Structure formats: structure tokens, C-alpha cells
Amino acid sequence: MHPSDGTLRRALDEPMAIAAAKREHVASCSRCAERVRRISADAGAVQAMLRTPSTGIDVVAARARLARTEAASPVQRPAKRLRLHQRSGRTNRLVAGLGVALTASVVLVVSGGAQDFLSLFQPSRVAAVPVTASDVRSLAGLASYGSVAGGSSIAFEPEPDAAAAGLAAGIDAPVIGDIPAGTTGAPQYAVVSGGVVTFTFSKQPAEAAAARAGGQLPPLPDGLDGSTLSVMIAPAVVVSYGIDPSSFLRSESLPSGEAFVVVKTQTPTVTSTGVTVQQLEAYLLSVPGIPAGVAAEIRALGDPTQTIPIPIPVDLASGSPVSINGVSGLLIGDSTGLGSAVIWQHNGVVYAIAGTVTSNEVLGIARSTR
Amino acid sequence: MTDLPRSAAAVGAAPTSFDRLFDEEYARVAAIARRVLGDPAAAEDVAQEVFLDLHRRFGDTPGAQAPAWARTAAAHTALNMIRTNRRRAAREHLYAAEPDASHDPQAVVETAETTKAVRSALARIPKRQATVLVLRYSGLSYAEMASALGIGVNGVGTRLRRAEARLRKEIGDASI
Numbered sequence: 027m028h029p030s031d032g033t034l035r036r037a038l039d040e041p042m043a044i045a046a047a048k049r050e051h052v053a054s055c056s057r058c059a060e061r062v063r064r065i066s067a068d069a070g071a072v073q074a075m076l077r078t079p080s081t082g083i084d085v086v087a088a089r090a091r092l093a094r095t096e097a098a099s100p101v102q103r104p105a106k107r108l109r110l111h112q113r114s115g116r117t118n119r120l121v122a123g124l125g126v127a128l129t130a131s132v133v134l135v136v137s138g139g140a141q142d143f144l145s146l147f148q149p150s151r152v153a154a155v156p157v158t159a160s161d162v163r164s165l166a167g168l169a170s171y172g173s174v175a176g177g178s179s180i181a182f183e184p185e186p187d188a189a190a191a192g193l194a195a196g197i198d199a200p201v202i203g204d205i206p207a208g209t210t211g212a213p214q215y216a217v218v219s220g221g222v223v224t225f226t227f228s229k230q231p232a233e234a235a236a237a238r239a240g241g242q243l244p245p246l247p248d249g250l251d252g253s254t255l256s257v258m259i260a261p262a263v264v265v266s267y268g269i270d271p272s273s274f275l276r277s278e279s280l281p282s283g284e285a286f287v288v289v290k291t292q293t294p295t296v297t298s299t300g301v302t303v304q305q306l307e308a309y310l311l312s313v314p315g316i317p318a319g320v321a322a323e324i325r326a327l328g329d330p331t332q333t334i335p336i337p338i339p340v341d342l343a344s345g346s347p348v349s350i351n352g353v354s355g356l357l358i359g360d361s362t363g364l365g366s367a368v369i370w371q372h373n374g375v376v377y378a379i380a381g382t383v384t385s386n387e388v389l390g391i392a393r394s395t396r
Numbered sequence: 397m398t399d400l401p402r403s404a405a406a407v408g409a410a411p412t413s414f415d416r417l418f419d420e421e422y423a424r425v426a427a428i429a430r431r432v433l434g435d436p437a438a439a440e441d442v443a444q445e446v447f448l449d450l451h452r453r454f455g456d457t458p459g460a461q462a463p464a465w466a467r468t469a470a471a472h473t474a475l476n477m478i479r480t481n482r483r484r485a486a487r488e489h490l491y492a493a494e495p496d497a498s499h500d501p502q503a504v505v506e507t508a509e510t511t512k513a514v515r516s517a518l519a520r521i522p523k524r525q526a527t528v529l530v531l532r533y534s535g536l537s538y539a540e541m542a543s544a545l546g547i548g549v550n551g552v553g554t555r556l557r558r559a560e561a562r563l564r565k566e567i568g569d570a571s572i
Contacts, residue, residue: 030553031553031558032550032552032553032554032555033553034553035554035556036538036553039538043538065557068557068560068564069560072533072559072563072564075514075563075567077533078427078430078434083422083423083426088418088426088440088444089415089419092444092447092448092451095448096451186468186469187546189464189465189468189544189545189546190469192546193454193461193462193464193465194453194465
């Protein structure tokens with residue numbers, strides 16, 4: 027059997043890396059000899075084209091130059107900020123819905139703690155909480171019961187390839203085996219930086235927020251005032267097919283053909299101080315303005331330290347449990363028929379896939395992703 | 397698709413300090429950029445940019461995959477420069493004069509024209525192909541290229557072969 031062009035090319039540079047049987051074949055095959063001649067001619071021509079004269083490089087001076095640059099600009103590297111705009115309009119509804127879900131889930135998770143370092147946990151499953159647009163506004167209002175800090179430092183950075191993205195994120199880029207036939211173009215990579223989002227509960231703004239919601243703040247448990255809860259978000263690798271990942275995540279446009287985005291990140295770690303997360307959840311679900319139905323849904327999830335609640339806007343999408351290679355996940359179907367998404371967790375890693383693909387296709391992508 | 401553990405194994409190094417990485421890799425990173433840009437000063441600008449970014453991203457212990465990252469970043473950054481207008485002045489300077497050791501005016505003109513044609517062709521072919529060419533002719537082994545590109549070592553030869561055929565076709569034999 028004739029070796030491939032790639033093997034013959036490598037044989038020119040690293041002959042001993044080629045199996046002996048292949049070398050012997052090439053030595054006795056006139057057809058392969060002709061191929062080697064062509065390949066060698068191209069390689070020689072390109073080598074001549076790209077030849078550059080060697081010059082000495084002063085590494086010590088270069089290191090000093092870099093030190094001066096760093097001393098002059100010790101600020102953070104410039105990076106494109108990731109913003110999840112929520113725009114109206116049919117073409118943006120899928121992404122807007124997912125953006126609402128993400129925002130609300132952060133608000134839900136950021137909710138807790140008091141004086142001492144009480145708990146450190148990593149949720150191990152995801153579950154849907156159906157919400158309406160007004161529910162989302164109510165849940166987002168929970169942030170006004172204190173202050174949220176740190177989220178603005180999360181940045182979005184394009185990366186040239188999977189290796190660079192994996193290196194930057196500290197987690198291997200996802201490998202997708204089953205790409206829908208309607209998807210065209212090479213994958214594009216990006217990294218969303220990690221960060222720590224901290225919610226600090228404060229009595230005074232909480233009382234004001236309760237008054238705005240038309241009620242009174244329930245009695246505060248000991249230690250709740252001034253308590254904090256931090257969500258540590260690891261860097262995420264983003265791989266997109268058929269669309270630039272930044273434009274997709276910013277809801278700027280949806281592609282005309284099939285496109286999807288895969289996000290892979292370590293499971294967020296939640297640290298609370300003071301009261302337990304369970305105590306905090308119980309308290310926040312009892313404040314004025316939280317819809318009773320949503321509160322019931324969240325309580326029904328059980329232990330909040332084990333579950334990432336994913337709010338599903340009922341007018342935009344629907345959620346249903348699915349199995350991804352034996353692991354339970356959540357399939358989110360866009361009610362407009364424009365697309366679908368799936369999120370699941372396996373071995374401490376969260377995967378999310380969304381795009382202008384059918385539910386079956388997004389499940390196929392998910393089940394072939396590792 | 398990339399298999400990072402395999403890439404890390406190909407590099408095979410323990411976590412690296414930034415200073416040591418700089419000492420070991422700076423000249424090579426600058427050479428990669430030089431391969432694309434031709435101009436040593438512009439190439440050093442790229443190398444500085446790459447190491448500044450690397451230090452800010454990964455700190456003082458950038459890890460075993462940092463050399464591969466730096467090499468790829470150098471190739472991409474330099475290729476981006478010749479593909480965009482953001483360093484138009486530098487590029488025009490580059491295209492205008494690439495002095496040869498010879499003092500023959502005719503030879504100087506021909507060298508400059510050839511250099512211009514080669515950079516222009518590098519800017520036109522797919523970036524992944526241009527990258528493998530730049531890395532190979534900067535002296536990287538197939539294992540190092542596999543690590544830098546995030547592909548299997550068996551795929552390197554295939555990509556390189558296609559890239560060489562494409563570049564040669566793009567520029568035409570007459571320009572060599």
C-alpha cells in the first residue's frame with residue numbers, strides 16, 4: 027500500500043520516524059518515487075522562499091526591554107469584555123433566552139453566608155426552574171438585597187486554536203465527534219476568563235428592596251447581615267462552528283445556516299461564610315417579591331449545594347431532562363424553533379452547547395463531546 | 397481537534413519558570429516572527445508582545461505547554477500583521493527593502509520583489525497552512541509542531557505537504 031503524501035513529506039525530514047516497511051516500499055515503487063520527487067521539489071522551493079538571514083539576538087537586552095514594558099504598564103491586559111445583551115427580536119430570542127437563564131442562575135447561586143467560612147461545595151447536577159420574564163426581574167432584584175462584586179472582570183478572549191485555548195483556560199478544549207452535516211467552516215476558539223463573583227448581604231439595602239417590592243424584610247437570622255457568598259468561576263473554553271463565538275455570545279447575530287457553540291469549564295465552586303447556603307436559600311425565597319411558584323420550584327430541587335438551577339424562560343424555551351452518556355442533563359428547546367441547547371455535568375466539568383440546530387442534533391453533538 | 401494531554405507529553409517538560417522560558421525560547425520566537433515579517437526589528441516587537449501576553453496570562457510558572465503556546469502565538473501574531481493594515485507602515489518598509497549581502501542593485505531589487513511576493517502569498521493562503529510553514533522552516537520538529545498546532549504528529553506531514561503545494565502554486569514558479 028502506498029504511503030500517504032503526509033508520510034512521504036515527513037520522510038524527507040525525519041526518515042527514521044517512518045516505519046521500515048514503508049521506507050522499503052518507497053525505495054522500490056516507481057510511482058512513489060515520482061511522488062517523492064514532486065513533494066521534494068515543492069519543499070525545496072518553499073524552503074528557498076522562506077529563507078531568512080540569521081541575526082544575533084540579545085536575549086538579555088530583550089528581557090530588560092520586557093521588564094521596562096511591564097513596569098510601565100502593570101495593568102491588566104486589554105481584553106474584550108463579554109457582555110450578554112438581551113435584545114428583543116425573533117432572531118435573537120434563543121440567545122436572549124439563554125442569556126436570561128445564565129444571568130438569573132448566577133443571581134440564584136449568589137445568595138448567602140455570614141461570619142465564618144462555612145461551606146465549600148461544587149454542585150453536581152443541573153435542573154430546570156421554569157420562570158417568566160417577570161419572575162426573572164424578581165430574581166434579578168435579589169441582587170439589590172446586598173452588593174455584587176467581581177463579575178465585571180470576566181473577559182472574553184479569542185484564541186488561535188485548540189491548544190492555545192486549552193492552555194489559556196487550563197482545561198482541554200472539548201473534542202466534538204459528531205458535527206451536523208449542515209455546519210460549515212473550521213472551529214473557532216475562545217476563552218472566557220474566570221473570576222470570583224461575591225454577593226454581600228446587607229440589611230439596609232435589603233430593607234429598602236423589600237419596601238420597593240411592597241413588603242417587609244423577614245427577621246434576619248443571626249449572622250446574615252454582612253455575610254458573603256462567593257462563586258468561583260473557572261475559565262471556560264468556547265468552541266464555535268459556523269459563527270464567530272464572540273458575536274454569538276453577545277447576541278449580535280445568528281448565522282443563516284447551522285451553527286453552534288460548545289462551552290466547557292470546571293464546575294463553579296461556591297464558598298459561603300456565616301450561615302449555610304440552605305439557610306440563605308430559605309431566607310431569600312421568603313423575601314417580598316419572589317414569586318411563590320418559583321420559590322416552590324427551587325425548594326423542590328432539594329439541597330442547593332448539589333444543584334445548579336437553570337431558569338428556563340417559559341415564553342422563550344422549554345426544558346426537559348435528558349441523558350448524556352449516562353449522565354443526566356438538561357435539554358433546552360427554543361420555542362421559536364430557531365435552536366436548542368443542552369447543559370450537563372460530568373466529573374466536575376460543566377458542558378453547555380447551544381446553537382441553531384435541532385434538539386436531536388444538539389444531543390448528537392453532546393453525546394460525541396469529550 | 398486538539399488533544400492537549402498528548403501535546404503536553406510531546407513537550408515533556410516540568411512546569412517552567414517564566415525567566416527560564418524566556419531565556420530558552422525568546423530567540424526562537426523572534427526567529428519565527430522574522431520568518432514571516434523578514435524585518436528583525438518588527439520580529440522582536442512581535443516576540444516582546446508574545447512574551448508580555450504570556451507573562452500576563454500565565455504568570456511566573458507558565459507550565460509545560462508554554463513553549464508551544466509562544467511559538468504558535470508568534471506565528472499567528474506575525475501572520476496577522478501581514479494580513480491586516482494595523483502595521484501598514486512596517487509592512488511597506490519591509491516590502492520596500494530587504495537588503496541582500498550582494499551590492500548588485502539588480503540583485504537587491506529582485507530580492508525585494510521576491511520577498512514581497514512571498515509575504516503576500518503567505519498572507520493569502522489559509523492561516524493554518526501559513527502557520528505550519530513558518531514553524532517548520534523555523535526549525536521545529538514534527539513533534540514540536542504537533543504540540544504547537546494541537547494536532548497529532550501524523551497530521552503534521554499532511555498539513556505541511558498541502559501548505560507547501562499551496563504556497564508554491566500561489567506564488568508561481570516564476571517568482572522563486
